[in-house]
Amino acid sequence: MSSLLETTGLTVTFGGLNANDNVDIEITKGSFVGLIGPNGAGKTTFIDAITGFVPTSAGSAIFDGHDLSELKPHERAQLGLVRTFQSLELFEDLSVRDNLLVAAHPTTWYTLALDVFRLRQSNEEIEERIDWALEVAGLTGLEEELPTDLPHGQRKLVGVARALAAQPNLVLLDEPAAGLDTAESNALGGHLRGLLDHDVTVFLIDHDMGLVLSVCDFIYVMDFGKIIASGTPEEVRSNPEVIAAYLGEEAGEVQARSAEELRGISDTAGE
Amino acid sequence: MELIFGLFAGLAAGSVFALLGAGLVIAYRGSGVINFAHGSVAAYAAFTWDELRDMPGETGIGNEGGSIYLPWFDPIPEWGFLKALHINNLPVEIHIMTDPPAWLAMIITLAMSAFIGLLMHFLVFRPLRNSPMLAKVVGSVGIMLYLQAVALLNFGAANRADDGFWVFNSTSEPIANFIGMDDKNLPRSTPYLALAAIIIGAAAWAIYRYTRFGLATRAADENEKGATLLGYSPQFLAGLNWVISSVLAGLAGVIFLHKTMPNQLNLYVVSALAAALVGGLTSIPGAILGGLGLGAFASMGVSATSYSWWPEWLPVDGVRAFAPVLVVILVLYFRGHKLPIRGTVGLGRQPRAPATKHPMVGVGVGVAIALVMSNIFISKWESTLTMTLVAILAMLSLVVLLGFLGQISLVQWTLAGVSSFVLIRLASDGTKVRPMDFFVVWGPDLPDPIAALGGVIAAVLLGLLIGIPALRIRGVQLAVVTLAAIVAIEDLLMRNRPLMGTAAHTMNPTPKPKWFGQYVGALDEQSNQTDYWKYTVFAIIVVALAGIFVVNLRRGIIGRRFLAIRSNERAAAAAGVNVARTKMLGFGVSSFLAGLAGMLVAYKMPMVTSEFFSPFVGLAMIAFVYLGGITTVWGAVLGGMLVGGGLLSEFGSLHFEGITQAYINAVGGIGLVVNAVLTSGEGISLTITNQAKALVATMRGTTPNEGEKEEVVSTEEVNV
Numbered sequence: 001m002s003s004l005l006e007t008t009g010l011t012v013t014f015g016g017l018n019a020n021d022n023v024d025i026e027i028t029k030g031s032f033v034g035l036i037g038p039n040g041a042g043k044t045t046f047i048d049a050i051t052g053f054v055p056t057s058a059g060s061a062i063f064d065g066h067d068l069s070e071l072k073p074h075e076r077a078q079l080g081l082v083r084t085f086q087s088l089e090l091f092e093d094l095s096v097r098d099n100l101l102v103a104a105h106p107t108t109w110y111t112l113a114l115d116v117f118r119l120r121q122s123n124e125e126i127e128e129r130i131d132w133a134l135e136v137a138g139l140t141g142l143e144e145e146l147p148t149d150l151p152h153g154q155r156k157l158v159g160v161a162r163a164l165a166a167q168p169n170l171v172l173l174d175e176p177a178a179g180l181d182t183a184e185s186n187a188l189g190g191h192l193r194g195l196l197d198h199d200v201t202v203f204l205i206d207h208d209m210g211l212v213l214s215v216c217d218f219i220y221v222m223d224f225g226k227i228i229a230s231g232t233p234e235e236v237r238s239n240p241e242v243i244a245a246y247l248g249e250e251a252g253e254v255q256a257r258s259a260e261e262l263r264g265i266s267d268t269a270g271e
Numbered sequence: 272m273e274l275i276f277g278l279f280a281g282l283a284a285g286s287v288f289a290l291l292g293a294g295l296v297i298a299y300r301g302s303g304v305i306n307f308a309h310g311s312v313a314a315y316a317a318f319t320w321d322e323l324r325d326m327p328g329e330t331g332i333g334n335e336g337g338s339i340y341l342p343w344f345d346p347i348p349e350w351g352f353l354k355a356l357h358i359n360n361l362p363v364e365i366h367i368m369t370d371p372p373a374w375l376a377m378i379i380t381l382a383m384s385a386f387i388g389l390l391m392h393f394l395v396f397r398p399l400r401n402s403p404m405l406a407k408v409v410g411s412v413g414i415m416l417y418l419q420a421v422a423l424l425n426f427g428a429a430n431r432a433d434d435g436f437w438v439f440n441s442t443s444e445p446i447a448n449f450i451g452m453d454d455k456n457l458p459r460s461t462p463y464l465a466l467a468a469i470i471i472g473a474a475a476w477a478i479y480r481y482t483r484f485g486l487a488t489r490a491a492d493e494n495e496k497g498a499t500l501l502g503y504s505p506q507f508l509a510g511l512n513w514v515i516s517s518v519l520a521g522l523a524g525v526i527f528l529h530k531t532m533p534n535q536l537n538l539y540v541v542s543a544l545a546a547a548l549v550g551g552l553t554s555i556p557g558a559i560l561g562g563l564g565l566g567a568f569a570s571m572g573v574s575a576t577s578y579s580w581w582p583e584w585l586p587v588d589g590v591r592a593f594a595p596v597l598v599v600i601l602v603l604y605f606r607g608h609k610l611p612i613r614g615t616v617g618l619g620r621q622p623r624a625p626a627t628k629h630p631m632v633g634v635g636v637g638v639a640i641a642l643v644m645s646n647i648f649i650s651k652w653e654s655t656l657t658m659t660l661v662a663i664l665a666m667l668s669l670v671v672l673l674g675f676l677g678q679i680s681l682v683q684w685t686l687a688g689v690s691s692f693v694l695i696r697l698a699s700d701g702t703k704v705r706p707m708d709f710f711v712v713w714g715p716d717l718p719d720p721i722a723a724l725g726g727v728i729a730a731v732l733l734g735l736l737i738g739i740p741a742l743r744i745r746g747v748q749l750a751v752v753t754l755a756a757i758v759a760i761e762d763l764l765m766r767n768r769p770l771m772g773t774a775a776h777t778m779n780p781t782p783k784p785k786w787f788g789q790y791v792g793a794l795d796e797q798s799n800q801t802d803y804w805k806y807t808v809f810a811i812i813v814v815a816l817a818g819i820f821v822v823n824l825r826r827g828i829i830g831r832r833f834l835a836i837r838s839n840e841r842a843a844a845a846a847g848v849n850v851a852r853t854k855m856l857g858f859g860v861s862s863f864l865a866g867l868a869g870m871l872v873a874y875k876m877p878m879v880t881s882e883f884f885s886p887f888v889g890l891a892m893i894a895f896v897y898l899g900g901i902t903t904v905w906g907a908v909l910g911g912m913l914v915g916g917g918l919l920s921e922f923g924s925l926h927f928e929g930i931t932q933a934y935i936n937a938v939g940g941i942g943l944v945v946n947a948v949l950t951s952g953e954g955i956s957l958t959i960t961n962q963a964k965a966l967v968a969t970m971r972g973t974t975p976n977e978g979e980k981e982e983v984v985s986t987e988e989v990n991v
Contacts, residue, residue: 011818022466051845077847091838093621094831102835105828105847115827116820166847 001242004029004170004201005050005081012049019045021225022059027203030196034216038245043205044086047172051083052076064169068177077205080169080224083084084159084176084249084261090147096158098142098145100130103166104135130165132198137161138184153179157188168203213237221245276455277574278342278567283461283530284542285566286468291539292546293472294516299552300492301512304396304407305747307754308414309520310540315342315418316384316521317533321368323376334891337369339379340425342387342418344937363425373436377525384521385514387418392513397506398948403968405621406947409897410745413947416890417940433703437465439526460529465563471519472559476606488512492553509765525650538886541755545595550601550752569594577699584770589763589859596755603744603752605788608874621677622953624834624902631823637908638815645807653803655921657793658812661871662907663911666896667904668864669822673893674902676829677837677858678741682753683865684892685760686730688884690869691769692725695879698782699772705799705877710774719784726873727866733760734862742851757886765881778878793875810871817864818904824860833857887936891915893938898946900954
């Protein structure tokens with residue numbers, strides 16, 4: 001298994017505070033990797049840094065053989081490094097389908113001419129990819145709705161579907177399950193696992209510990225901008241440092257808890 | 272030495288920039304609005320003062336003197352049966368007394384300014400308080416257009432030569448031998464003006480710094496609840512700040528009256544904005560210093576033009592107009608994203624931009640109607656029809672840039688002018704085109720499609736240049752930059768005789784256009800009498816193609832990307848859209864259409880003046896396309912008919928006497944405000960479509976669609 005994304009010593013500084021501090025993360029092709037950590041740990045900052053939305057102050061990120069440091073956000077997206085946002089960030093004036101089409105259609109310098117003279121035939125491949133993305137996100141049948149007319153949970157999923165429509169190699173999901181109920185969350189988890197069959201590698205941040213622990217192959221744990229632990233779900237679940245980070249108690253004082261308990265706590269923290 | 276004198280002489284204009292800038296800061300802090308109409312308030316006050324002080328027998332409309340004119344116009348036209356009905360018209364003129372003393376005139380003038388401030392607050396900005404930033408900008412542009420037009424209706428276009436009060440008039444003895452320079456006389460008012468700006472600025476600063484009211488305003492600026500805790504209603508504070516801001520504008524207008532014509536004050540808002548930006552839009556001392564500095568800086572630039580080494584192609588007026596643009600761009604650049612303009616994060620919900628499904632039907636009907644009209648009506652209507660076509664084309668350029676891409680650029684009509692002037696320059700050959708021409712223009716005598724192409728390319732290049740700041744500067748800030756650019760382009764490029772030819776500052780004779788052997792001008796090739804037939808067909812073809820072009824753009828990939836950028840730039844970048852390049856594409860396409868509009872103007876008229884492309888015509892275009900519907904091609908068609916000289920407005924003037932361009936612009940300004948307040952900027956075309964859909968739905972017994980529901984909600988909010 002080759003490495004798809006590898007960060008070495010990645011550091012992001014906001015006015016003297018290291019939001020990400022020497023982060024080394026490796027995501028292998030075809031894997032399902034999770035990142036968990038308490039609020040304010042720097043998880044979203046990490047996605048922002050990889051996708052070019054905040055500048056890094058040190059360290060490097062290599063994606064599929066490309067050094068990302070010189071690339072703009074849209075260039076990273078065009079390489080197949082696609083993200084979703086925690087705070088929706090949808091095209092609210094466009095229908096769900098158009099939201100996906102913006103991401104799905106590649107453009108060239110003469111696209112404008114094709115548009116104006118209506119020279120393009122419909123593209124089977126893009127249509128199929130959009131239908132697939134809608135299905136994964138559970139939005140089939142809602143194509144013509146405006147995002148603002150959908151409930152919050154489904155709006156989140158429009159963001160997921162839009163990322164999938166962009167033909168990603170690696171999709172970075174920032175809390176896609178926030179706002180979903182348990183059943184919806186489970187269904188989403190199942191659909192996301194299915195992405196691996198489509199050559200899409202997944203990197204998931206979520207507060208829903210049940211979701212993360214059940215779908216991920218490998219999990220990183222972040223606190224105060226640093227990676228404090230990593231391993232399989234079982235290893236992470238029983239790691240005393242992780243428990244301490246979530247409970248704010250001395251490491252080792254607390255017995256390892258079940259995933260269900262952890263989940264309840266983190267849900268409260270999430271609100 | 273010249274430069275040092277220039278520095279001091281510039282303090283006069285600088286003091287007005289400073290006072291207007293301070294007023295802008297106060298209004299901004301009071302209600303978060305950048306008031307583009309601020310200069311127009313000053314202009315209205317200057318007219319009011321002058322009208323009060325007029326002696327009987329002086330020139331001007333109100334030559335009685337001692338009257339005030341309320342800031343509206345008589346809405347009921349003087350037409351046959353309406354007159355017979357004895358409808359009481361709205362009172363406009365109120366006679367106070369003949370030859371009122373200066374102190375009384377001053378009080379009345381400032382009261383008028385305060386009244387205008389209150390009207391703006393209650394009729395426009397209070398209803399818009401929860402609207403997107405865009406709606407507020409559009410609202411204030413509407414007021415600017417309205418006040419300018421009403422001043423024209425109430426006070427006429429004549430220049431005012433009245434003197435101000437006390438030292439602020441042109442008859443005071445100048446300060447001779449200033450700083451040891453024998454040949455330089457500094458007007459006596461200059462140091463007093465600077466002093467007045469500093470004192471008034473310091474007083475305003477102290478009020479906001481030390482009084483409870485000032486504290487509450489600052490608290491409300493941060494957080495509306497803050498003011499409530501201090502026992503003030505946020506809306507009361509906003510209203511009071513509007514009054515203070517407008518009174519300062521009035522004061523500036525009066526004390527500067529001897530230096531300028533009141534109408535020029537309308538566009539002084541550009542320099543005032545530059546001054547306010549120096550103060551970060553929140554600091555009164557910053558605005559005062561910024562204004563004085565800007566005045567001195569511009570004046571030094573003007574002094575520098577008298578040196579022998581100064582290049583001839585940089586005219587004096589251009590230098591003066593370019594100074595504020597330079598300041599605006601530098602400040603916005605160095606402050607970057609940190610500029611505290613509220614609402615830059617999200618402009619809020621934008622008007623919907625539905626794709627037209629069957630454009631050919633509409634185009635077919637439109638072309639058919641236009642052809643029929645051009646063939647069977649008298650030439651009066653041909654002129655009107657072709658003016659409508661020109662306006663539609665200009666408005667299509669606005670639909671692309673403002674409607675689809677969401678970039679509030681006010682400059683597109685000016686680009687049409689540049690295209691027109693470059694075309695004339697390139698097609699001229701240095702001989703008299705028509706016997707009636709006053710001037711001949713030298714040029715390379717290019718054949719016509721190529722000269723037109725040159726004009727369009729010039730417009731596109733300039734449009735792209737203006738687009739560059741838009742990569743960093745968004746929303747309201749972009750509106751500020753482009754308003755400044757209008758003034759700079761007009762003085763620096765269009766009226767630039769070395770660049771644009773000998774007649775650039777006045778009546779620029781247009782060449783006789785021939786496209787591939789076919790004459791397409793509106794004046795007959797031999798007789799030089801109007802003969803519209805060929806031109807009309809040509810214009811119909813160009814506009815129809817442009818219409819189809821824009822419809823297809825909206826339906827295509829690029830159009831969708833424009834809307835994505837309008838909605839959310841971050842998300843667009845994350846979806847792989849090259850935001851910078853796509854924005855530039857939008858500026859290019861829009862400027863291309865504007866350039867074509869400029870070409871149509873050059874082919875229509877025997878001569879073109881820069882007045883035809885004046886900022887207020889451009890703002891009227893924006894007003895009417897917003898009214899028609901900024902996001903649809905139909906909106907542009909409707910707007911083109913409504914604009915002054917267009918089909919509907921001409922139809923109006925045929926049936927109602929006294930409907931002039933100014934009248935139409937005033938109505939347009941009101942329309943712009945009403946549209947912003949009531950339909951959240953969607954315009955007539957979409958509102959009609961919504962109503963029709965709702966009607967159909969009701970008849971079928973289903974519920975009306977979402978757009979309809981929202982409209983009802985927004986109307987209720989206004990009523991509350």
